[in-house]
Amino acid sequence: MKGLSRIGIVAGVWLFLFCGSSFAGAPDGSVSPEEGFLWELRNQEGEVYRLEGIPVQPDGPGHLLSFKTDIPGIILDGTTGKQEGQGLPSPAARPGEGRDPFQEEEVQESISDPLEPVNRVFFEFNDLFYFYLLKPVAQGYEAVVPETARLGVRNFFTNLGFPVRFVNCLLQGKFESASMEFARFILNSTVGLAGLIDVASEGAQMKRYDEDFGQTLGSYGIGTGFYIHWPLLGPSSLRDTFGRAGDSFLTPASYASETQYQLAVRSFDTVNETSFRIGEYEDLKKAAIDPYVALRDAYYQYRRSKIKE
Amino acid sequence: MVQCFPVRAVLSFFVGLLLAAPAWAGAPIEKIKSSTDKILSIVSDPAMKGQAKSGERRKLIRKVVDERFDWEEMARRSLARHWAERTDAEKKEFVTLFGNLLERTYLDKVEGYAGEKVFYQGESMDGEYATVDVKIVTTRNVEMPVRYRLRSKGNEWLVYDISIEGVSLVNNYRVQFSNILAKSPYKDLVSKLKEKSAQEQ
Numbered sequence: 001m002k003g004l005s006r007i008g009i010v011a012g013v014w015l016f017l018f019c020g021s022s023f024a025g026a027p028d029g030s031v032s033p034e035e036g037f038l039w040e041l042r043n044q045e046g047e048v049y050r051l052e053g054i055p056v057q058p059d060g061p062g063h064l065l066s067f068k069t070d071i072p073g074i075i076l077d078g079t080t081g082k083q084e085g086q087g088l089p090s091p092a093a094r095p096g097e098g099r100d101p102f103q104e105e106e107v108q109e110s111i112s113d114p115l116e117p118v119n120r121v122f123f124e125f126n127d128l129f130y131f132y133l134l135k136p137v138a139q140g141y142e143a144v145v146p147e148t149a150r151l152g153v154r155n156f157f158t159n160l161g162f163p164v165r166f167v168n169c170l171l172q173g174k175f176e177s178a179s180m181e182f183a184r185f186i187l188n189s190t191v192g193l194a195g196l197i198d199v200a201s202e203g204a205q206m207k208r209y210d211e212d213f214g215q216t217l218g219s220y221g222i223g224t225g226f227y228i229h230w231p232l233l234g235p236s237s238l239r240d241t242f243g244r245a246g247d248s249f250l251t252p253a254s255y256a257s258e259t260q261y262q263l264a265v266r267s268f269d270t271v272n273e274t275s276f277r278i279g280e281y282e283d284l285k286k287a288a289i290d291p292y293v294a295l296r297d298a299y300y301q302y303r304r305s306k307i308k309e
Numbered sequence: 310m311v312q313c314f315p316v317r318a319v320l321s322f323f324v325g326l327l328l329a330a331p332a333w334a335g336a337p338i339e340k341i342k343s344s345t346d347k348i349l350s351i352v353s354d355p356a357m358k359g360q361a362k363s364g365e366r367r368k369l370i371r372k373v374v375d376e377r378f379d380w381e382e383m384a385r386r387s388l389a390r391h392w393a394e395r396t397d398a399e400k401k402e403f404v405t406l407f408g409n410l411l412e413r414t415y416l417d418k419v420e421g422y423a424g425e426k427v428f429y430q431g432e433s434m435d436g437e438y439a440t441v442d443v444k445i446v447t448t449r450n451v452e453m454p455v456r457y458r459l460r461s462k463g464n465e466w467l468v469y470d471i472s473i474e475g476v477s478l479v480n481n482y483r484v485q486f487s488n489i490l491a492k493s494p495y496k497d498l499v500s501k502l503k504e505k506s507a508q509e510q
Contacts (some may be wrong), residue, residue, distance in 0.1 A: 038390070054389060054487070110484045201450065286509070287414040289501050290485045297484040298476045305475020 054109070111227045111237060111300040119229035123292045126231060130281060138274040145275075152196040153272045158208075159188050159195025163250040168211035172219045177209035184208065210306070214243025218307035227296050235299040347373045352422055367416050374415070379467035380408035382460065386469065387482040391490055399495070406502040407482075413509055424448050437461045 039051045113119065142150070162185040169178035184200035192199040200206040217239050218224070225238025236244065248254045253265040288294035351357055351369050384407040385392045385400075395403065430442040441457040458470040470479040489498050 283414075283418075286417075287410075288485060289410075289482075289498075289505060290489060293485045293488045294481055297481050301472075301476040301480060302474055305472075308475070 110297055111224055113227040113296065115226060115228060119227060119296075120292055122229045122231045123295070126229070126234060129232065134271070134274055135278060138271050138278055141271050142275040142278070150272055150275055153268075154276070155188070155192070155198040156195045157269045157272070158198070159185065159192070160252050163252075164213070164247045165209055165211050167250055168213055168216045168247075169209055171213075171216045172211060174209065174211070177211070180206060181209055212243055213246035214240035214303070215307050217243055218303070224300065224303065227300070229292075229296070235295055237300070237303070240303065344373050344377050348419065349422070352419060363420075366420075370416060370419060371412055374412070376465075377468060379460070379462070379469050380404055380411070382467070382469040383411070383479055384408065386479045387486055389483050389487065391486070391495065395495070399499075402499065403502075406499065406506065409506055410502060413506070430454070439466060 037053045041049050041051060162181060166178055166181045166185070169175070169181055184206050187200045187204065187206075188195045188198060191197075191203075201208065214237075222239055224240075228236050228238060228241055230236055230241075233244075253262055253269075256262045256265060284294060284298075285291045348370055351366060351373075356362075357366050357369075381404045384404040387407065388395070388403065392400070425448065426446045428444040428446065430444055432439060432441045434440075437460055439459045439461070441459065443455045443457065445453045445455055447453070453473055454475075456472040457468050458472075459466045459468050461467075470477055472478070486498060489501065
């Protein structure tokens, strides 16, 4: 029902915005669950906007569509189970098909990307940065530094991430996770030699609760916002960017005395982490027809699933 | 940059394809496990190792995989709304191209199998649809939750989507394809797929 009422509100806003406009180029009437639909609506100024219905699963139960539009100021977020007036389409149910009951768990929209041209430029920049700078450095580092040491460094930085995880668990009301994180921190910082050894995971089999402020905001119902692909930092969203900013207050490295030290610490962490992940980005590129979109969508789906859990 | 998001998650679905045999109550489990075991034995067979045998190996693996994965369903769902607009010949071509894309990437990953462990977390079934949750643990204790979606076709259960850490394969491709098709005609997508296949040879 939540999805329905959201659609209702959005549709209301939509109609309000276009109050007085007429819709030429009305939908051709063919709406079906597996095909979805694409309407092009023209207002009185002659501007054309698209409203698209995308099947969540093309041959599913016949009544799940998710919506996408480029009408400015509207963010459509939700699916409709059954049609409710308001000028929204009535998807036809296909008889005898049986339901795909698992569709309802996943609202498969994609993140809006109004900054796509800029994002793509940064994506290309990051691509070059990775292949020409980060990867060679990480490979050199990997060759020289033994794995145990690199794991130690990784554990050390992960341990330093405790305040972020802890506070965000609390903010989300996940008190058990928070106390688990606290216990992990104590254990790793003491027995684990200031975090170098991840005693909590390996010895005590404790789970790490990877929460951040972006997820906290998401759990409060704040939508993802649009996609931003930062140079060097990589994929993010409007909300998650605020999330990062918020988390930086809880990150020890931010308090190093001078910017160059902050930068050095972050670079070291990045190179170390990359030394474990060489090959992943290449694999993504290999599997994707459009790596930029592949990464953007994977990021979006991943963040959604992290917020849900 | 790559660290702030587990790119590995997107790619490890290929490991998932290999290892995470969907399991649920009944005879199908045996079938699935045998598929997985077959693939594993092909990959670890000493007689099959090495570059020279790579073509043969891939053929054998593909045969096993074809029994378990519904390429057409995956291709159809990834084209979504655009599928219905295609002619039959185009549909066939697309299924082949898309299947080859997945197969190639998959085989590359399969051959990098290095002892990951698979744990079956649970399943649910509803009529002709089923979901299986699996956890893959790598040798470095990195855990990856994998979710299979299956649909029954006659006697068989076939996989039509895989999600790793919440990232669905079909959805990821669907967004890519719809992004391309929004800006250019279908034949451009086909030529991109063909180009990619030529690149990888």
